[in-house]
Amino acid sequence: MLEIKNLHVEVENTKILKGIDLSVKPGEVHAIMGPNGSGKSTLAQAISGRDTYDVTNGEIIYLGKDLLDMEPDERAREGVFMAFQYPVEIPGVTNSYFLKTGLNEIRKHQGLEPLDAMDFLKHIKEKAKLLDINTDMLNRSVNEGFSGGEKKRNEILQMAVLEPKLAILDETDSGLDIDALRIVADGVNRLRTKDRAIIVVTHYQRLLNYIVPDHVHIMLEGKLVKSGDKKLAMELEEKGYDQIKEEYSSVKAKLEETV
Amino acid sequence: MALAIKDNNQLYISNFESLEKSLNGEAKSWVHQLRQDALNKFDELGFPTTRNEEWKYTNVTPIAQENFKHVLKPDLNAVTSNDVKRFEYPGLDTHLLVFVDGHFAGQLSSVRDLPDGVKAGSLADALRSDAAPLQQHLGKYAPYQDDAFTALSTAFIIDGAYIYLPQNALVEKPIHLLFLSSSHDEPFVSYPRNLIVAGKHSKATVIETYAGLNNNRYFTNNVTEAFVDENAYVEHYKIQEESSEAYHVSTTQVYQKANSNFVSNAVTFGGLIVRNNPRAILDAEGLESTLNGLYLGTGKQLIDNHTTIDHAKPHCNSHELYKGVLDGNARGVFNGKIFVRLDAQKTDAKQTNQALLLSDDASIDTKPQLEIFADDVKCTHGATIGQLDEDAMFYLQTRGIEKEMARNILTYAFASDVINHMNIKELRDYCHHRLLVKLQQDRLEGIDQE
Ligand SMILES: Nc1ncnc2c1ncn2[C@@H]1O[C@H](COP(=O)(O)OP(=O)(O)OP(=O)(O)O)[C@@H](O)[C@H]1O
Ligand SMILES: [Mg+2]
Numbered sequence: 001m002l003e004i005k006n007l008h009v010e011v012e013n014t015k016i017l018k019g020i021d022l023s024v025k026p027g028e029v030h031a032i033m034g035p036n037g038s039g040k041s042t043l044a045q046a047i048s049g050r051d052t053y054d055v056t057n058g059e060i061i062y063l064g065k066d067l068l069d070m071e072p073d074e075r076a077r078e079g080v081f082m083a084f085q086y087p088v089e090i091p092g093v094t095n096s097y098f099l100k101t102g103l104n105e106i107r108k109h110q111g112l113e114p115l116d117a118m119d120f121l122k123h124i125k126e127k128a129k130l131l132d133i134n135t136d137m138l139n140r141s142v143n144e145g146f147s148g149g150e151k152k153r154n155e156i157l158q159m160a161v162l163e164p165k166l167a168i169l170d171e172t173d174s175g176l177d178i179d180a181l182r183i184v185a186d187g188v189n190r191l192r193t194k195d196r197a198i199i200v201v202t203h204y205q206r207l208l209n210y211i212v213p214d215h216v217h218i219m220l221e222g223k224l225v226k227s228g229d230k231k232l233a234m235e236l237e238e239k240g241y242d243q244i245k246e247e248y249s250s251v252k253a254k255l256e257e258t259v
Numbered sequence: 260m261a262l263a264i265k266d267n268n269q270l271y272i273s274n275f276e277s278l279e280k281s282l283n284g285e286a287k288s289w290v291h292q293l294r295q296d297a298l299n300k301f302d303e304l305g306f307p308t309t310r311n312e313e314w315k316y317t318n319v320t321p322i323a324q325e326n327f328k329h330v331l332k333p334d335l336n337a338v339t340s341n342d343v344k345r346f347e348y349p350g351l352d353t354h355l356l357v358f359v360d361g362h363f364a365g366q367l368s369s370v371r372d373l374p375d376g377v378k379a380g381s382l383a384d385a386l387r388s389d390a391a392p393l394q395q396h397l398g399k400y401a402p403y404q405d406d407a408f409t410a411l412s413t414a415f416i417i418d419g420a421y422i423y424l425p426q427n428a429l430v431e432k433p434i435h436l437l438f439l440s441s442s443h444d445e446p447f448v449s450y451p452r453n454l455i456v457a458g459k460h461s462k463a464t465v466i467e468t469y470a471g472l473n474n475n476r477y478f479t480n481n482v483t484e485a486f487v488d489e490n491a492y493v494e495h496y497k498i499q500e501e502s503s504e505a506y507h508v509s510t511t512q513v514y515q516k517a518n519s520n521f522v523s524n525a526v527t528f529g530g531l532i533v534r535n536n537p538r539a540i541l542d543a544e545g546l547e548s549t550l551n552g553l554y555l556g557t558g559k560q561l562i563d564n565h566t567t568i569d570h571a572k573p574h575c576n577s578h579e580l581y582k583g584v585l586d587g588n589a590r591g592v593f594n595g596k597i598f599v600r601l602d603a604q605k606t607d608a609k610q611t612n613q614a615l616l617l618s619d620d621a622s623i624d625t626k627p628q629l630e631i632f633a634d635d636v637k638c639t640h641g642a643t644i645g646q647l648d649e650d651a652m653f654y655l656q657t658r659g660i661e662k663e664m665a666r667n668i669l670t671y672a673f674a675s676d677v678i679n680h681m682n683i684k685e686l687r688d689y690c691h692h693r694l695l696v697k698l699q700q701d702r703l704e705g706i707d708q709e
Contacts, residue, residue: 048657052649072656073665081657088654092672101668102658109659141672142654158658 001026001197002047002166007058009039009046009222016042018222019058024166027194031208031233032201034219035241040201041085043219044170048082049075062166076102077109079165083155083172085201090142095154098142099124099161106162127160130190132183148175156187167191168199173207185210205237220248263305263407264323272302274329275414281331290386290416293398297413304407316592316624317534317563322506327448327478329415333360335367337441338472343367346437346470346500351685353435353466354379360441361449362418370434376425379434382452383418393421397454400484400540401512408508408534412450412482419452419483424461424491433464433496433683438479439472440505446476453483457491457519464494464683469509471502471529481509487519489543494522496686500693501529503558510536517543524681526690527554527562528697538567541575541603552581553677553690555697556589556621563592568610570603570636579610582677584670585621593625595640601632610640615647615673617666667698 002024009017016039024030032040046053047060049072060067067075090098103123104114115123128135133153143151152172159167169188173181188198188211200211208216208230216232217224220241225248226232236244275298279286306323307314338359347355356379357367363381370379378385385393403410420436438451455465469479479501487493493513501507507530513521523537539548554562562585568577583591591614599606614623627640647669655665671694678690 048653050653071662072653073659073661076657076659084654084657088648088650090648090651090654090669090672092675093668098655098658098668101664102655102660105659105661105664162658 001063003059003061005059005061007043007046007060008056009042010054010056011042011052016053016222017046020222020224022217022224024197024199026197027192028215029192029198029200029211029213031213031216032199032219032224033203033216033233033236038219039222040219041170042222044082044085044168044199044201047168048072048080073105076162076164077106081159081162081164081167083152083159083167083169085170085174087143087151087155089144089146091144093142094139095142096121096124096138099158102158103161124157124161127157131157131160131187133157149177149180152176153180153184156184159191160187163191165195166197166199168201170201171203172200173202173204181207182210205233208233218244220245262308262310264308264320265305266324267326268302268305270326271411271414272298277329277331278415278417288390289394290390290397294414294416297398297403297410300403301407301410301414304405304410306407313565316590317532317561319532319534322478322508322532325446325476325478328443328445330360330362330443330447330449333362333364333441335359335364338364338367338439340367342439342472343437346439346468347435348685348689351433351683353433354430355435355437356380356420358418358420358436358438358451360447361438361451374428374430377428377430378421378423380421381418382416382421382454385421392423393454396456396484396486398484400486400514401482401510406510408480409482409510412452412480412510415450415480416452417450419454422453422455422463422465424457424463426458426460428458428461428463430463433466435466435468438467438469438481440470440477440479440502442473442475443477446478448478448480451479451481453481455483455485455493457485457487457493459488460490461488462492464496466496466498466686468498468500469507469529470500471505474502474504476504476506477502478506479509481507483509483511485511485513485521487513487515487521489516490518491516492520494682495524496681496683497523497525498686498689499525499527499529499533501533503529503531503560505530506532508534510538513539513548515539515541515543515546515548518545519543520547522549523551524677525550525552525564527552528693530560530562532561534563534565536565536567538569539577540569540571541577542571544572544574546575547577548575549578550581551579551677551680553674554583554591555674555694556583556591557586557697558589559587560589561592562589565592565594565596567596568598568608570597570599570606570608572602573604573606575603576607577609579612580677580680581612582674583614583623584617584674585614585623586617588618588620590621591623591625593623593642594628595626596628597630597638597640599629599631599633599636599638603633604635606633606636606638608636608638612640612642613673614644615670616644617647617670667695670698671695
């Protein structure tokens with residue numbers, strides 16, 4: 001479904017991602033963990049198409065198509081979704097208008113009739129209920145004045161409404177209380193089908209108790225340095241990053257010797 | 260460069276002479292003395308150049324050098340009730356006064372069931388029938404001593420609206436003044452002159468609409484004076500829809516008494532060179548004044564707003580919110596003067612002005628100008644000029660919304676808070692709709708319904 005090969009990304013001439021390889025198959029859940037600043041969000045943004053992130057090398061193939069050739073909105077219409085680590089506030093645009101417009105653009109692309117105001121409202125209210133989101137939030141400006149947790153839930157509401165094929169959740173669990181965490185995880189699990197894939201970026205093994213990943217990857221300094229199954233996340237929780245950092249630097253040193 | 264352009268002074272003087280001839284016996288009246296005095300002033304001043312600090316960013320040479328014809332008698336048959344309908348606000352019931360090329364057109368107007376003693380009609384009629392009550396107001400608030408355009412407009416006081424609200428009068432329906440400019444073979448000028456006198460405890464809403472019927476060149480040189488007496492409340496709207504070739508210079512001068520409230524919403528869509536001077540003089544205690552504005556410039560438009568709020572007495576609040584959207588090669592100018600006189604303690608003045616530049620070739624010159632002489636006051640001002648928020652653009656795009664549409668949504672959102680301050684729903688709807696039309700409406704259906 002998603003094939004990332006040797007991806008190099010720079011921001012303002014600083015190298016951030018230094019050769020990422022990642023293969024995600026339909027139905028899989030991948031978790032990416034890693035210390036602050038290691039490049040997790042950069043990877044998420046590069047997949048979504050943020051143009052301030054320069055892809056200097058490598059490729060991203062999604063459902064057989066070159067993702068790097070597409071604008072962010074085209075990617076979204078093809079089924080790529082990212083839940084932002086820092087959701088953006090948009091004063092003056094109501095949440096429901098925002099969602100309806102996005103949904104109808106995607107439906108149009110899929111050859112479906114756009115939903116009218118009534119149908120949309122019904123659709124979104126159902127989803128909001130499942131996520132325990134107060135429908136008042138729909139008439140407020142996008143994320144404006146939302147609490148941290150509300151913003152994260154709003155991201156999941158958007159995901160539930162847009163029903164993407166590939167969802168990347170960038171630290172959606174940060175700042176959530178335990179009930180919200182469970183609700184969000186439920187929302188994600190509901191989306192889990194054999195033809196969808198999910199990438200979860202997180203710092204906490206806690207979330208992975210609810211959303212059980214098939215693969216766990218550790219990112220360090222712009223590289224995925226170690227992959228494994230869910231046990232890797234538990235190991236990490238116990239030992240922290242130090243051991244992995246050590247392993248990684250000795251590997252790096254050896255590599256440099258041989259060159 | 261000279262300080263003034265006087266190339267066409269002779270033209271205006273001869274226009275004045277023709278006007279004088281048409282006046283018959285009226286030439287000795289106080290109004291005509293006022294006209295004569297203003298003409299002399301104009302002759303002395305000439306049109307300003309950009310060396311004049313007040314006109315630094317707005318070059319009016321095209322206005323100064325055009326040979327505008329003065330329409331002494333309009334062809335009222337050239338305008339139909341369908342033309343009028345185009346510029347009425349759907350669903351809004353008003354007292355409608357229509358003016359064609361600056362002259363009142365009674366047969367196109369409809370003013371019915373005004374409360375006792377309230378007047379809403381032609382200024383020319385009022386001056387002919389009973390000029391005396393106007394003398395203490397007309398020309399008394401909008402100074403022309405150092406403002407060539409106001410001087411010229413005052414020299415040609417002929418017609419416009421005269422609105423009079425006696426004490427305690429309450430006019431429910433908005434009074435809509437619709438100034439239409441028709442077509443002539445040559446560029447022409449009109450001088451709509453309005454006087455609003457709101458007595459103590461009176462209340463009314465006045466809408467001024469300026470519109471061109473065709474895409475031709477003309478010049479509207481308007482002055483509106485409003486006297487708002489104690490405890491009166493006047494809500495004022497100015498919707499400017501002049502033709503894309505038109506020049507529009509306009510002063511709205513308000514003089515407020517104790518505990519009164521004046522709210523102005525000025526929206527500019529049209530015109531090639533536009534200068535608005537909304538000014539409020541807060542000359543008594545405990546009053547409230549609001550000057551809000553929105554302008555949307557595209558193509559080669561130049562839109563200049565010079566606002567003035569003059570706090571002359573203590574305990575007054577003023578609010579000001581001006582927002583501009585500039586696309587294409589459009590240019591904006593904003594100058595917001597706030598004076599707080601020595602006497603005006605406990606003043607609370609708030610000014611916000613924001614501009615959104617949608618293209619690399621659009622630009623704005625903006626200058627807040629606070630002159631505060633009292634010490635116990637609260638004055639805040641904030642000015643921002645920006646492009647569209649890249650993060651918000653990206654966010655919208657990641658939800659499947661195409662770039663251009665995302666741009667329009669954000670522009671609409673930027674402008675909508677000024678529009679949402681308007682109390683009349685039909686005007687809000689109209690402005691939203693017009694904004695969308697100017698930003699390619701077909702892509703934004705439904706945004707104003709949610
Ligand atoms: N727009 C930018 N300009 C400059 N540097 C940037 C920019 N975006 C990211 N970076 C840098 O890139 C590095 C990786 O950032 P990124 O946000 O991808 O980290 P992360 O792994 O998501 O961290 P966290 O766990 O704190 O969210 C950081 O050093 C960051 O400062
Ligand atoms: Mg991050």
